[in-house]
Amino acid sequence: MQQEYLLEMRGIDKAFTGVKALTKVDFSVKRGEVHALMGENGAGKSTLIKVLTGIYHKDAGTIIFDGQEIAPKTALAAQALGISTIYQELNLVPFQTVYENIYMGREPRTKVGTIDRRRMIRDARQVLEGMGIAIDVQEPLRRYSTAIQQMVAIARALTINAKLVVMDEPTSSLDAKEVQVLFDVIRRLKAQGIAIIFISHRLSEIFEICERVTVLRNGELAGVFDIEELDTQTLVNSMLGRSFTNAQRSKGGYAYDEAEELARLEGISWNVRLNGIGVDIKKGEILGLAGLLGSGRTELCNILFGSEPPDDGSIFWLDQPGDIRNPRDAIRLGMGYCTEDRKVEGLFLHLSVKDNLTMAMLPQLTKKGVVQKKKQDAIVQQYIDRLKIKTPSSEQLVRYLSGGNQQKVLLARWMCMNPKLIILDEPTRGIDVGAKAEIEALIQEFSANGISVLMISSEMEELVRNCDRIVVMRDGKKLGELTDERITMDDIMDTISHGASAILLAKEGEQA
Amino acid sequence: MSTGPVNPVSLERPPLSDTLRKQSPVIMLGTLLLINAIFTNNFFTIDIVWLIIIQCATIILTGMGQTMVIATGGIDISIGSQMALAAVVCANMLPYGILPAIIAAIIACAVMGLISGFMVGKLHVSPMVVTLSMLLFARGVAQVINDGRILYIDQYKNFEFLGQGKILGELPMQIIPIVLVVALVYFIIEKTAWGRRIQAVGDNPTAARLTGINATGTVISAYVLSAMFAAMAGLVLVSKVGAADGSNMGRLAELDAIAAVAVGGTSMAGGRAKVMGTLLGAIVMQLITITVVMNNIQYEYAQILKSAIIIFAVFIQRESRA
Numbered sequence: 130m131q132q133e134y135l136l137e138m139r140g141i142d143k144a145f146t147g148v149k150a151l152t153k154v155d156f157s158v159k160r161g162e163v164h165a166l167m168g169e170n171g172a173g174k175s176t177l178i179k180v181l182t183g184i185y186h187k188d189a190g191t192i193i194f195d196g197q198e199i200a201p202k203t204a205l206a207a208q209a210l211g212i213s214t215i216y217q218e219l220n221l222v223p224f225q226t227v228y229e230n231i232y233m234g235r236e237p238r239t240k241v242g243t244i245d246r247r248r249m250i251r252d253a254r255q256v257l258e259g260m261g262i263a264i265d266v267q268e269p270l271r272r273y274s275t276a277i278q279q280m281v282a283i284a285r286a287l288t289i290n291a292k293l294v295v296m297d298e299p300t301s302s303l304d305a306k307e308v309q310v311l312f313d314v315i316r317r318l319k320a321q322g323i324a325i326i327f328i329s330h331r332l333s334e335i336f337e338i339c340e341r342v343t344v345l346r347n348g349e350l351a352g353v354f355d356i357e358e359l360d361t362q363t364l365v366n367s368m369l370g371r372s373f374t375n376a377q378r379s380k381g382g383y384a385y386d387e388a389e390e391l392a393r394l395e396g397i398s399w400n401v402r403l404n405g406i407g408v409d410i411k412k413g414e415i416l417g418l419a420g421l422l423g424s425g426r427t428e429l430c431n432i433l434f435g436s437e438p439p440d441d442g443s444i445f446w447l448d449q450p451g452d453i454r455n456p457r458d459a460i461r462l463g464m465g466y467c468t469e470d471r472k473v474e475g476l477f478l479h480l481s482v483k484d485n486l487t488m489a490m491l492p493q494l495t496k497k498g499v500v501q502k503k504k505q506d507a508i509v510q511q512y513i514d515r516l517k518i519k520t521p522s523s524e525q526l527v528r529y530l531s532g533g534n535q536q537k538v539l540l541a542r543w544m545c546m547n548p549k550l551i552i553l554d555e556p557t558r559g560i561d562v563g564a565k566a567e568i569e570a571l572i573q574e575f576s577a578n579g580i581s582v583l584m585i586s587s588e589m590e591e592l593v594r595n596c597d598r599i600v601v602m603r604d605g606k607k608l609g610e611l612t613d614e615r616i617t618m619d620d621i622m623d624t625i626s627h628g629a630s631a632i633l634l635a636k637e638g639e640q641a
Numbered sequence: 642m643s644t645g646p647v648n649p650v651s652l653e654r655p656p657l658s659d660t661l662r663k664q665s666p667v668i669m670l671g672t673l674l675l676i677n678a679i680f681t682n683n684f685f686t687i688d689i690v691w692l693i694i695i696q697c698a699t700i701i702l703t704g705m706g707q708t709m710v711i712a713t714g715g716i717d718i719s720i721g722s723q724m725a726l727a728a729v730v731c732a733n734m735l736p737y738g739i740l741p742a743i744i745a746a747i748i749a750c751a752v753m754g755l756i757s758g759f760m761v762g763k764l765h766v767s768p769m770v771v772t773l774s775m776l777l778f779a780r781g782v783a784q785v786i787n788d789g790r791i792l793y794i795d796q797y798k799n800f801e802f803l804g805q806g807k808i809l810g811e812l813p814m815q816i817i818p819i820v821l822v823v824a825l826v827y828f829i830i831e832k833t834a835w836g837r838r839i840q841a842v843g844d845n846p847t848a849a850r851l852t853g854i855n856a857t858g859t860v861i862s863a864y865v866l867s868a869m870f871a872a873m874a875g876l877v878l879v880s881k882v883g884a885a886d887g888s889n890m891g892r893l894a895e896l897d898a899i900a901a902v903a904v905g906g907t908s909m910a911g912g913r914a915k916v917m918g919t920l921l922g923a924i925v926m927q928l929i930t931i932t933v934v935m936n937n938i939q940y941e942y943a944q945i946l947k948s949a950i951i952i953f954a955v956f957i958q959r960e961s962r963a
Contacts, residue, residue: 436850477848479840488854499833500832
């Protein structure tokens with residue numbers, strides 16, 4: 130008889146040079162269930178998963194998988210047992226084809242020992258079709274969206290005959306539609322009896338797809354819940370260990386019509402991504418860009434910041450034609466840009482917190498090219514204190530900081546420049562709930578101080594909570610604008626799905 | 642969540658291996674000195690210090706430029722040829738005076754560095770390919786200027802003082818360019834915005850651009866400086882030898898320079914420049930040779946030992962995977 134539980138981890142202890150990362154953690158997953166593992170950053174989720182997948186070795190406790198006690202020494206050993214992990218940053222080779230990625234490292238052979246490409250192609254296609262994905266497996270992986278790449282990673286896990294698939298923030302770079310595709314795949318896997326450990330910061334997803342939830346806090350088990358008997362409040366409380374009320378929309382009353390204009394983009398076209406879009410930004414407002422992945426939000430920000438020259442269209446800054454040919458020009462005008470991917474486009478991982486924080490400000494901190502250390506130190510300390518950046522010292526390399534603190538360093542990089550406009554692309558992605566609230570508070574503070582904020586978020590709740598006005602985009606065009614009481618999730622969704630008709634209605638309304 | 646810290650301890654302080662890694666050039670130098678203290682007769686004499694200064698000069702000078710280039714995420718394998726070019730230009734210009742000869746040599750190499758830097762920084766051609774071509778080009782130009790012959794300059798005694806003279810008693814002249822260049826590069830890397838930018842561009846070019854840094858200019862500046870320091874190394878060498886040989890001078894000098902940088906702890910992937918590390922690295926490389934020679938071991942063994950040390954240095958400094 131098969132046991133009810135596919136995986137039982139009992140009393141897991143793990144310490145790093147004396148610091149406890151996990152204390153007597155119990156964690157169990159039933160066969161064919163989708164189990165959410167939740168907790169703030171540093172709660173021990175990563176460590177627990179790494180113990181399970183053989184990257185770390187536990188100090189104490191037992192792991193029983195499929196009826197047998199296991200102690201995987203390497204990720205490969207865990208994989209051989211049937212435990213596959215899909216990481217947030219995908220371990221795939223973008224320049225190789227889809228099928229090569231699926232079978233990498235264990236290519237099937239022909240009789241003479243060469244790689245059996247025909248079989249790989251056939252099988253890869255089959256696996257993907259089984260997941261409901263029909264793509265050309267002979268194309269290089271990079272041709273496809275992040276979502277599809279994720280599916281390929283899952284297909285790879287499936288071909289290893291995984292019994293348990295760990296998904297570490299699989300939805301963080303997917304848009305709403307792609308998330309649904311992923312969830313369909315997850316449901317199919319479930320139907321095949323494969324268990325899934327699902328890690329996500331997005332609560333709504335947990336409620337949609339998961340059956341049970343295990344919450345960790347400070348390296349200890351904080352609770353195990355069935356999803357039916359769980360509400361958001363309880364879950365968040367359990368994660369934070371303190372009472373936490375959902376941030377309500379406190380905005381409103383922004384005198385939109387009286388506000389002066391700061392920047393205006395007119396008829397911007399770029400590549401096929403932007404098609405004659407026009408957007409204006411007022412002084413001190415928080416303008417949100419809503420839309421699905423690929424709607425052109427990031428591209429619009431890149432163009433405003435001078436990172437990409439537009440094919441067509443013009444930018445006005447304080448009603449003057451803005452001559453923005455590169456980011457330097459944009460910074461000179463008073464812009465700051467926190468990009469979507471902190472590590473790839475924002476941080477200097479090998480440099481210190483201090484250098485990262487002051488990199489844009491260096492021209493103001495130097496006298497005849499020499500950095501004025503006292504002035505630099507003072508500014509860095511000021512922002513470490515003000516933003517509560519958790520770092521042992523300003524000399525700490527930025528890569529040792531947590532995601533939330535890294536994001537704060539990037540915000541500080543632009544805050545110290547006294548900007549007029551801060552562009553934030555997914556400012557709270559991959560950040561724990563506590564730091565998220567702090568960053569949202571900062572965004573409000575910017576606007577209170579007269580700094581305009583242009584903000585992209587794929588979490589619509591975040592836009593609803595924070596924005597004075599929301600521009601909804603699709604296919605590089607503006608579908609509509611929402612202000613005041615029209616800023617709701619429903620209105621955003623409606624505008625995205627019925628964009629064209631909404632614009633028509635608005636025009637008719639004006640004429641009437 | 643995986644954007645967070647790997648484990649709680651990393652929040653507090655970098656792991657112990659980081660400290661070890663940082664001190665590795667010092668440890669290697671210490672080990673070498675210890676070995677010599679035990680095995681080499683007459684090692685701890687002042688003459689050895691003078692010898693090290695004289696023999697290290699070219700490695701240190703070229704290593705300093707290499708440190709900057711590697712910190713931008715590039716590499717300059719043309720510096721040996723640049724040394725030869727500087728030597729030949731200088732030798733041919735000496736009839737017009739020492740100062741014009743020196744300036745001409747440095748300018749000639751700076752132009753070569755400008756070309757390399759432009760190709761890498763502006764046109765985004767692979768640094769390895771660009772400087773490999775430059776290695777051939779500069780060597781070729783040096784040979785053409787000299788028509789393949791060796792040009793003797795032993796009649797210019799004042800110039801030879803540069804490479805053979807002593808100051809303050811026994812101190813070799815080479816100490817002057819060494820101190821000047823090391824101090825200059827240390828100052829640039831540690832104290833100036835320029836130095837921060839060099840490392841920022843090497844660490845993350847995209848982020849650098851989005852932070853308003855002129856990445857192209859920064860990269861070009863590193864290659865120009867590297868070429869100019871190589872020119873100085875060429876001048877020191879030609880004045881020591883007393884003859885300019887366009888075909889053979891500076892051959893494989895790039896290897897010593899790169900090795901010194903690697904041993905010194907500068908990240909080969911760019912983004913982290915260790916000026917004093919390179920200085921120690923250069924001394925370590927030269928000390929190996931001296932140790933081997935003074936113990937009557939065949940020179941070829943020095944090369945084997947050097948290769949092991951380089952691999953070891955790069956091994957312990959490799960990025961621990963997060």
